[in-house]
Amino acid sequence: MSETTLHLLKAFVLGIVEGATEFLPVSSTGHLILVGAWIDFQSTESKVFEVVIQLGAILAVVWIFRQRVWQLITGAWQRDVVELSLMRNLLIAFLPAAIIGGIFISAIKALFFHPGVVVVMLVLGGIIMIWVERTSTKRKSPTALSLETISWKQALAVGCAQCIAMIPGTSRSGATIIGGMIAGIERKTATEFSFFLAMPTMFAAAIYDSYKHAAELSQTDVMAIAVGFVMAFISALFVVRGLLAFLARHTYQAFGWYRIALGLVVAFFIF
Numbered sequence: 082m083s084e085t086t087l088h089l090l091k092a093f094v095l096g097i098v099e100g101a102t103e104f105l106p107v108s109s110t111g112h113l114i115l116v117g118a119w120i121d122f123q124s125t126e127s128k129v130f131e132v133v134i135q136l137g138a139i140l141a142v143v144w145i146f147r148q149r150v151w152q153l154i155t156g157a158w159q160r161d162v163v164e165l166s167l168m169r170n171l172l173i174a175f176l177p178a179a180i181i182g183g184i185f186i187s188a189i190k191a192l193f194f195h196p197g198v199v200v201v202m203l204v205l206g207g208i209i210m211i212w213v214e215r216t217s218t219k220r221k222s223p224t225a226l227s228l229e230t231i232s233w234k235q236a237l238a239v240g241c242a243q244c245i246a247m248i249p250g251t252s253r254s255g256a257t258i259i260g261g262m263i264a265g266i267e268r269k270t271a272t273e274f275s276f277f278l279a280m281p282t283m284f285a286a287a288i289y290d291s292y293k294h295a296a297e298l299s300q301t302d303v304m305a306i307a308v309g310f311v312m313a314f315i316s317a318l319f320v321v322r323g324l325l326a327f328l329a330r331h332t333y334q335a336f337g338w339y340r341i342a343l344g345l346v347v348a349f350f351i352f
Contacts, residue, residue: 129302217332223262
């Protein structure tokens, strides 16, 4: 097997990993770093690969929610008050990560993109997730039961939580969903808002990284990104539908325990 074929096969595997974990609260970036280290995936700009293939997963969500996305776009264009309110909230939630990421993303990648950091954040995030779910009955009942009833303060809280997810192992979806639940958004609604917020966030991140590092990518890198992109799209289609069905009957505690178990197993092999 040639080096190029082996490289593309590794990209194929990582694409599946990305699509399967992007919208689960288990950290897709953390899984990409761990699996990438395990299979020895080498790329001129591996961090660009990790960011850009996330677009495949994002497009899967756009496809699944295409009717609601179209309703949001047309409603905002026609100045519908409800849709404009949701558009405003998505912008409010998007801005904190856009500002922090634009200023500090290079330093964050240099400091935190390491398996050891992933282990710590996996375990810590799992503990927080279990705690939030177990104490949910002690908090006030959720005030936002649908996307249309989320307040701008709740959207801002979700946006601030998303900033923490720049540290690999945290999970963007996990941080925004749990942050939303703490802010008073119902679990399924917080999940859907997290999906919608992922669209502008990951589109912006992918475009920024692609533009900044385009000249540094080799032909093999571009081919690997294309393979990973397609596989992320396909696997995310199945996972997102499965997650929504799962949430109709369960909480996020199972994902919290999974994070802790995975973190401890990886820590054992690292240390």
